[in-house]
Every structure is written in C-alpha cells, then in structure tokens.
Amino acid sequence: MKINGIPYRTIWPTSDNTAVEIIDQTKLPHIFTTLRLENMRDAERAIREMQVRGAPLIGVTAAYGVALSMRDHASDTALAATCSVLLASRPTAVNLRWGVERMRTVLAPLSANERADAAWQEAARIADEDVSINAAIGRHGCEIIRAVYQNKVGQRKKDSVNILTHCNAGWLATVDWGTALAPVYAAFDAGIPLHVWVDETRPRNQGASLTAWELGQHGVPHTVIVDNAGGHLMQHGMVDMAIVGCDRVTARGDVCNKIGTYLKALAAHDNGVPFYVALPTPTIDWTLQDGVKEIPIEERAAEEVTHIAGLCEDGQVRTVRLTPQGARAGNYGFDVTPARLVTGLITERGVVKADAGAMRVLMP
Numbered sequence: 090m091k092i093n094g095i096p097y098r099t100i101w102p103t104s105d106n107t108a109v110e111i112i113d114q115t116k117l118p119h120i121f122t123t124l125r126l127e128n129m130r131d132a133e134r135a136i137r138e139m140q141v142r143g144a145p146l147i148g149v150t151a152a153y154g155v156a157l158s159m160r161d162h163a164s165d166t167a168l169a170a171t172c173s174v175l176l177a178s179r180p181t182a183v184n185l186r187w188g189v190e191r192m193r194t195v196l197a198p199l200s201a202n203e204r205a206d207a208a209w210q211e212a213a214r215i216a217d218e219d220v221s222i223n224a225a226i227g228r229h230g231c232e233i234i235r236a237v238y239q240n241k242v243g244q245r246k247k248d249s250v251n252i253l254t255h256c257n258a259g260w261l262a263t264v265d266w267g268t269a270l271a272p273v274y275a276a277f278d279a280g281i282p283l284h285v286w287v288d289e290t291r292p293r294n295q296g297a298s299l300t301a302w303e304l305g306q307h308g309v310p311h312t313v314i315v316d317n318a319g320g321h322l323m324q325h326g327m328v329d330m331a332i333v334g335c336d337r338v339t340a341r342g343d344v345c346n347k348i349g350t351y352l353k354a355l356a357a358h359d360n361g362v363p364f365y366v367a368l369p370t371p372t373i374d375w376t377l378q379d380g381v382k383e384i385p386i387e388e389r390a391a392e393e394v395t396h397i398a399g400l401c402e403d404g405q406v407r408t409v410r411l412t413p414q415g416a417r418a419g420n421y422g423f424d425v426t427p428a429r430l431v432t433g434l435i436t437e438r439g440v441v442k443a444d445a446g447a448m449r450v451l452m453p
C-alpha cells in the first residue's frame with residue numbers, strides 16, 4: 090500500500106540484509122517514522138510494546154526475530170531460547186506461535202552453520218506469503234461486497250455499501266493489504282461505491298488512529314464512530330455488512346478478536362446485518378474448540394484505560410488522565426464471538442461457514 094504515494098510494506102529487510110525495518114505504529118497517525126530491529130530482543134520489544142501489532146504482522150515479526158537471533162547464536166540452545174522468548178511476547182494471536190513454530194521446524198534439522206541464511210530466507214518467504222494470502226482474501230471478499238452492492242441497486246437504494254469494521258485489520262496489521270480491509274481495498278479499486286464505519290476501538294484506538302489513517306491514505310470514504318455507536322447505526326439501516334479481522338479462530342469457528350467485537354456481532358445478529366470475519370488460514374488454531382473457554386485473553390496495563398494520548402494544539406503528542414486518581418481499571422484485550430453469530434469466514438481459500446464441518450476444507 091502507499092503512504093503519500095510511496096509503496097510500503099509494514100516490515101522489510103534492510104538493503105544490506107543486516108536488520109529489518111518496521112513502521113512504528115505507536116506513533117501513528119500523527120508521526121510517520123520507521124524503526125530498525127537489529128536483534129531478537131528488538132523484535133520481541135516491538136511486538137510487546139505494539140510498535141507492530143495485528144495477528145499476521147506479529148507472526149512475521151516473530152519469524153524475523155528468530156532470523157535475527159540466528160545471526161548471533163545458532164546453536165540448538167539458542168534456537169530454543171529464542172523461540173520461548175518470542176512466544177511469550179503476546180498471548181492471544183495464534184499467528185505468533187504459527188510463525189515461530191514454522192521457523193523452528195525449518196531450522197531444527199539444519200546444522201548451526203546453515204541456520205542463519207535459511208532463517209532469513211524462511212522469514213522472507215512467510216512475509217511474501219502473507220501478502221499473497223491477503224490479496225486472495227481481498228478478491229474473495231470483494232465478490233461479497235459486489236453482491237451486496239448489486240442487491241442495493243436492485244432495490245433502488247442509491248447510497249454506497251456501508252461496511253462496519255472494528256480495530257485495525259488493514260494493511261498495518263499484516264505485511265500488506267490487510268485481512269478485513271483487503272476486500273474493502275479490492276472493492277474500492279474495482280469502482281464499487283463504498284463507505285466504512287470505523288469503530289474507534291478503545292483503549293488503544295487502533296480504529297481511530299490506524300484504520301482511519303490507512304483508509305485516508307488510499308482515499309476510501311470513512312467515518313470514525315465511538316465504539317458504542319454500531320448498534321444504533323444497524324437499527325437504522327446504516328450498516329449493510331460488518332467485516333472484522335481476528336487473532337485466533339477455533340476449529341469449530343469461534344472467533345477471537347479485539348475487545349468489543351462480540352458486542353458488534355450481537356448487534357449485527359439482532360438486526361440481520363451480515364457479519365463476516367476475514368482471516369488467513371494460519372489464524373485457525375486447530376487444537377481448540379470452545380473459544381470462550383480455551384483462548385488465552387491478553388490483559389494489558391491499566392494505564393491504557395485510565396489515560397489517553399493525542400495531538401495537542403501546539404503540535405506535541407501528550408498523554409492525559411481520564412479517570413479519577415486511583416480508580417481501578419480492567420484492560421481485557423480481546424473477546425470471543427461464538428461461531429453462531431458469524432455469517433462467514435473470508436479466507437484465502439474462499440468463503441466458508443464458521444462451523445467444524447465446513448471448515449475442514451481449510452485444514453493444512
């Protein structure tokens with residue numbers, strides 16, 4: 090995707106292949122800056138502090154973290170230690186485990202001398218695969234948006250297709266294209282009139298800061314709404330469909346995504362609004378069934394709830410307190426939407442019902 094007309098990915102190797110660079114997402118939308126990751130600790134910190142975030146991008150960054158580590162120490166002990174540090178950086182997105190385990194599987198049978206080059210190549214392959222997977226999600230999802238548009242035209246409804254999304258599952262959450270937003274970009278580029286309702290997504294505001302920024306860069310019409318507005322819009326026929334991303338999907342189709350997704354799915358169900366989840370198949374955790382009971386939910390620092398950062402009139406980004414001094418805050422990062430509330434899973438291999446039988450075609 091492009092930033093001020095220049096094509097970027099969210100992570101890329103430096104030209105001399107000694108490090109990787111990322112877009113620092115903690116600074117967006119007010120400051121665009123890139124960061125250099127030189128070793129595994131840099132990669133681990135980037136994931137933990139959410140300089141990179143979004144399930145697929147976390148997985149790719151972890152893969153590069155393993156590759157950076159193999160440059161320094163490539164023994165069996167170093168490989169095992171690297172994998173366990175990276176695996177502990179964020180708990181919910183299964184893509185992290187998927188990326189690390191794929192690297193381990195490729196590297197474990199090799200001699201220590203062979204590992205550094207092989208790791209670099211495998212991480213690059215994972216990154217490239219993410220891009221083509223997301224492009225395919227875009228093509229499949231575009232056909233759904235097209236069908237919704239044609240249906241509106243048939244009913245002589247003249248406005249654009251109104252799509253609600255939660256958090257950021259755009260290109261910033263992946264290497265390129267995004268998951269939930271890949272169909273939006275594909276449909277927009279195909280000339281289908283559309284408009285996106287962007288949930289602000291408290292507490293870290295990935296919708297207000299990241300989704301609004303990247304949609305704006307691509308010229309996609311959008312409106313930021315507070316997290317509580319979605320139900321009202323659906324009751325008034327102002328949402329034609331919802332598309333969200335996800336951090337882990339169980340083998341029976343329960344979907345774990347950013348906190349608040351479940352409430353949107355309930356409202357969509359109550360109002361007959363189709364609720365789609367877009368995902369690359371590595372986001373499916375085939376070892377789990379009941380998402381509510383089995384998926385670990387990240388709990389983050391209370392300060393993300395009690396405080397908020399923003400751009401001040403003097404051009405400085407500052408953080409201010411929202412709650413009374415000493416107020417206790419809970420910060421649950423994700424929730425689980427039961428499969429019964431999901432209209433369909435948009436994957437790189439097609440659109441599939443969120444149930445165990447239908448999902449079997451997606452098994453690796």
Ligand code: MRU
Pocket residue numbers: 142143144145182255256257258259262263267268269295333334335336346347422
């Ligand atoms: O905490 P974050 O910003 O990493 O959460 C991101 C999300 O919840 C996304 O919706 C999800 O990872 C899908 S990304 C394509």
